Amino acid sequence: MIRVMLVLLAALMALPVAAQDSMPPAPYAYNQLEDPAMEAEAAALMATLRCLKCQSQSIADSDAPMAGDMRHQVRSRILAGESPAEIRAWLIARYGDYVSYEPTVSASTWPLFAVPVLVILIGAGVLLRRLGKRRSDAGDAA
């Protein structure tokens, strides 16, 4: 019985789907940098770069071959002494703001930053007026 169960279980196991390509990953796709400080810099940057093949994931989260190649670029450039800001700028020069998850203020995104400030100001204004009114009401009653 156990043998039958094992055979059935084996049949249930998914076969690996044919990969997109059979090449080994780039050297720094899955290997960390030796220097922990450099690796931390690279990891922080990779978490904020968009995978171009799987557009809702960062390259740190994705197993797409292209994300691996992008991680290799990030790590080898950090190793070569480039700063995370330079690497981000290098990618933005090629793919536009879209490749970066880090929000920046630009001609099309400024309302995202301005509206919350505006709403808080309006809220504060309304609150002040109401409190002021109540106080003067209380003053009238006294």
Next chain:
Amino acid sequence: MSQNRLWLWLPLALFAFFAGLAGYMLTQEKDQFVESTMIGEPLPEFALEPAFGGLPGAARSDFVGGKPRLLNIWASWCLPCIAEAPQLEALKAQGVEIIGIAIRDRPEDVANFLGQYGNPYTRIGSDRISEVQLAIGSSGVPETFVIDAKGVIRYQHIGDIREDDVPVLLAELEKAQ
């Protein structure tokens, strides 16, 4: 008083508007293409090894001088690349020089692919870690770039080349003269 009451409906109206907008956007097709922002920029410096024994590799210098050329990003493991093979042949028949860059590919697979679907290339460089692909802002296979004789990227075609894309590419090559 009745005017004040009307104001109370505003948040609900706003909510309904955004719910409607979200519903509408769900029915719209999403453009998944990430366009390169390198159009008008010079091709970055690179030199790639030959992708297989039959043709030389590819470097930036191969794009400089003479006529505008096509840079075709492809791979033997890429199915749409099979679909565009006849169109690349058609472009070659029109006298267009096509230089290939094979992404994450093996020499034997490249040779097999060309044996099966034809070889429209004059050179094929092997880009094993997508470094040239990333350097020119390409985000998938296949993609085709028009490079003018000064080595400047002039046009990007994303996805496989269909029959009706051939005249477009020929016109872009003409424009890049």
